Amino acid sequence: MRRTGPILILVIGLLALFVDFFPRLRVPFGGEGGPRLVETKLGLDLEGGLRVEYQAMPVGDRAPDAEALGVIRDIVERRVNQTGVSEPVVTTQGTDRVVVELPGVEDPESVRSLIGQTGRLDFVPIPPEVQTPPAEGTTIDYPVLFSGDQIESATIGTGQTGGRTVNFVLRPEGARLFAEHTRQHLREYFAITLDKAVISAPVIESEIPNGQVQISAGGAGGFPLAEAQNLVTVLKFGSLPFPIRELSNEQISATLGTEFLRKSLLAGAIAILLVVTFMVIHYRLPGVVAAIALIYYSLVVYALFRLVPVTLTLAGIAGFVLSIGMAVDANILIFERMKEELRVGKSLPAAVEAGFSRAWNSILDSNVSTLITATILFLFGSSVIRGFALVLIIGVLVSMFTAIVVTRTILRFIVQRDRFRRARLYGVAEHEFVARPHGRPVLRGEARGRV
Numbered sequence: 412m413r414r415t416g417p418i419l420i421l422v423i424g425l426l427a428l429f430v431d432f433f434p435r436l437r438v439p440f441g442g443e444g445g446p447r448l449v450e451t452k453l454g455l456d457l458e459g460g461l462r463v464e465y466q467a468m469p470v471g472d473r474a475p476d477a478e479a480l481g482v483i484r485d486i487v488e489r490r491v492n493q494t495g496v497s498e499p500v501v502t503t504q505g506t507d508r509v510v511v512e513l514p515g516v517e518d519p520e521s522v523r524s525l526i527g528q529t530g531r532l533d534f535v536p537i538p539p540e541v542q543t544p545p546a547e548g549t550t551i552d553y554p555v556l557f558s559g560d561q562i563e564s565a566t567i568g569t570g571q572t573g574g575r576t577v578n579f580v581l582r583p584e585g586a587r588l589f590a591e592h593t594r595q596h597l598r599e600y601f602a603i604t605l606d607k608a609v610i611s612a613p614v615i616e617s618e619i620p621n622g623q624v625q626i627s628a629g630g631a632g633g634f635p636l637a638e639a640q641n642l643v644t645v646l647k648f649g650s651l652p653f654p655i656r657e658l659s660n661e662q663i664s665a666t667l668g669t670e671f672l673r674k675s676l677l678a679g680a681i682a683i684l685l686v687v688t689f690m691v692i693h694y695r696l697p698g699v700v701a702a703i704a705l706i707y708y709s710l711v712v713y714a715l716f717r718l719v720p721v722t723l724t725l726a727g728i729a730g731f732v733l734s735i736g737m738a739v740d741a742n743i744l745i746f747e748r749m750k751e752e753l754r755v756g757k758s759l760p761a762a763v764e765a766g767f768s769r770a771w772n773s774i775l776d777s778n779v780s781t782l783i784t785a786t787i788l789f790l791f792g793s794s795v796i797r798g799f800a801l802v803l804i805i806g807v808l809v810s811m812f813t814a815i816v817v818t819r820t821i822l823r824f825i826v827q828r829d830r831f832r833r834a835r836l837y838g839v840a841e842h843e844f845v846a847r848p849h850g851r852p853v854l855r856g857e858a859r860g861r862v
Contacts, residue, residue: 416816416819416820417820417824419816420707420816420817420820423711424707424710424711426714427710427711427713427714428710428714430449430714430717430718431710431713431714431717435448436448436449437449438718449717449718449720450717450720451716451717451720451723452514452515452720452721452722452723453514453515453722453723453724454514454722454723454724454725454727454798455500455512455513455514455663455665455724456665456724456725457665457723457724457725458514458515458665459514459515459662459663459664459665460512460513460514460515460516460662460663461511461512461513461516461519461523461660461661461662461663462510462511462512462513462660462661462662462663463510463511463513463523463526463657463659463660464508464509464510464511464657464658464659464660465487465508465509465510465511465526465655465656465657465658466507466508466509466655466656466658467479467480467483467507467508467509467653467654467655468507468653468654468655468656469653470653470654473653474506474507475506475507475652475653476506477503477506479652479653480503480506480507480509481503482651482652483503483509483651483652483653483655484501484502484503484509486651487501487509487511487526487655488501491511491513491526499511499512499513499514500512500513508658509655511526512663514722515722519660523657523660531558531559531605531607532558532559532562532603532604532605532645532646533555533556533557533558533559533603533604533605533607534555534556534557534558534559534561534585534589534601534602534603534604535551535553535554535555535556535601535602535603535604536553536554536556536592536596536599536601536602537551537553537599537600537601537602537612538553539596539599541600544600544602544612544613544614545600545602545609545612546609547609547610547611547612548608548609549608549609550607550608550609551602551604551607551609552607553602556588556589556592557584557585557588557589559646560582561581561582561584561585561586561588562579562580562581562582562585562646562647563579563580563581563582563622564579564580564647565577565578565579565580565643565646565647566578566579566643567634567636567639567640567643568625569633570625570627570633572633573633574627574628574633574634575628575633575634575635575636575639576625576626576627576628576633576634576639577611577625577626577634577639577642577643577646578623578624578625578626579624579626579643579646580622580623580624581622581623581624582622583622585622586621586622589619589622589624590618590619590620590621590622592615593615593617593618593619593620594618594620596615597615597616597617597618598614598615598616599614599615600612600613600614600615601613601614601615603642603645603646605645610642610645611626611642613626613627626642675725675728676728679728679729679732682732683705683732683735686735686736686739687701687702687705690702690739690742690743693838694746694837694838695835695836695837695838696825696831696836696837697742697746697749697822697837697838698746698838700818700821700822700825701739701742701746701818703817703821704738704742704813704814704817704818704821705735705738705739705813707813707817708735708738708809708810708813708817709735711809711812711813712731712734712805712806712809715805715809716802716805719801719805721798721801721802721805722798723798723802724798724799726796726798726799727798727799727801727802728802729799730798730799730800730801730802730803730806731802731806733803733806734802734803734805734806734807734809734810735806735810737777737778737781737806737807737810738806738810738813738814740777741770741774741777741778741810741811741814741815742814742818744770744773744774745766745767745770745774745814745818746766746838747766747770748765748766748767748769748770749762749763749765749766749837750766750837750838750839751766752765752766752769753837753839754839759826759832759837760823760826760827763819763822763823763826767815767819771815774811774814774815778807778810778811781803781807782804782807782808785800785803785804785807786800786804788800788803789801789804
């Protein structure tokens with residue numbers, strides 16, 4: 412690690428600078444059917460976005476209640492998440508309204524169209540006399556074999572030729588019905604419909620006895636990514652307990668005022684500056700090293716935010732500032748251990764190594780407990796809480812790297828230089844040392860401030 416550490420630090424730092432400041436950078440993953448532009452995504456509270464209001468409609472003599480509205484809200488939120496929109500805010504109002512707020516939406520019509528697909532998901536056999544498959548969007552009215560409630564799961568997969576496919580698994584009743592139908596109707600078309608509108612109409616190529624279905628498209632590449640994602644979303648989240656209709660949509664401004672945001676960022680900057688000032692005053696040269704490591708940490712974390720991408724809300728920024736404080740906490744443990752080792756007479760290089768070794772268990776325990784808590788928040792929290800948790804997880808992981816690898820590497824380099832081996836540079840009074848020049852023990856007070 413002594414040899415590879417500096418190279419690793421340099422490579423990661425250069426990549427972080429490239430991601431942070433190179434304009435119009437694109438990465439080959441995360442886009443809809445192609446590369447994705449690397450950019451800083453801001454949340455609804457910082458950037459604004461699209462607000463759409465829906466009303467749940469009664470079916471016959473059944474009217475929506477609070478439980479059904481909660482189901483609708485969950486399904487709509489999952490649909491929106493499948494489109495790649497980060498940090499959506501989906502809330503219910505009264506007994507029949509669902510409000511969806513989407514930050515930074517680039518294509519609002521496609522999102523509204525996906526959310527608005529609200530009706531019944533059905534699997535419909537096409538009569539054998541129909542020789543051509545019905546086009547997507549065509550309304551058909553044939554007997555239904557089974558409905559969307561028989562879908563167990565749906566994913567994007569890969570076919571035998573390497574092309575992109577859509578795979579789904581049926582529940583036992585749906586699997587039984589589909590096995591019987593496919594055995595008797597080979598080479599016939601079978602439609603998946605939403606509100607009787609055709610979503611997909613593949614041909615049955617073989618019997619499917621186990622309820623594990625694969626839909627493939629023509630061409631070497633199979634389904635385009637966006638089309639496959641949309642089909643998977645419809646299969647997984649297609650059926651709602653009640654149909655919904657769009658009442659209104661509008662572009663909304665940031666929920667936090669510009670002045671409020673400016674003051675919040677200023678408060679965070681002042682807090683970080685005070686922490687750095689304390690480290691430099693109290694720990695002297697190691698404090699300067701910690702400040703350099705924090706700058707490096709900030710560049711790497713920001714690059715990860717842009718690559719993932721993480722949607723930055725005010726809660727996310729709070730998680731980032733909190734992780735900086737935790738990174739400094741690790742440095743404090745290390746530097747205090749170093750001072751203890753110096754006071755018992757170890758040489759400076761040995762004190763540096765011992766300080767990191769003795770502090771490691773405490774650093775690991777505190778960070779692992781934070782990661783466990785943040786993971787629970789991410790798995791079970793609301794969208795805003797998940798944003799905070801994700802930022803905190805990234806921050807804690809990177810802070811461990813900077814505290815253990817970056818700070819240690821810089822200190823190893825510094826302590827080999829004679830001009831940096833003076834007692835006052837490490838926040839320890841000269842009379843506290845038991846120095847060992849040339850391997851000879853020297854009593855307290857005989858040292859001249861070099862270690």
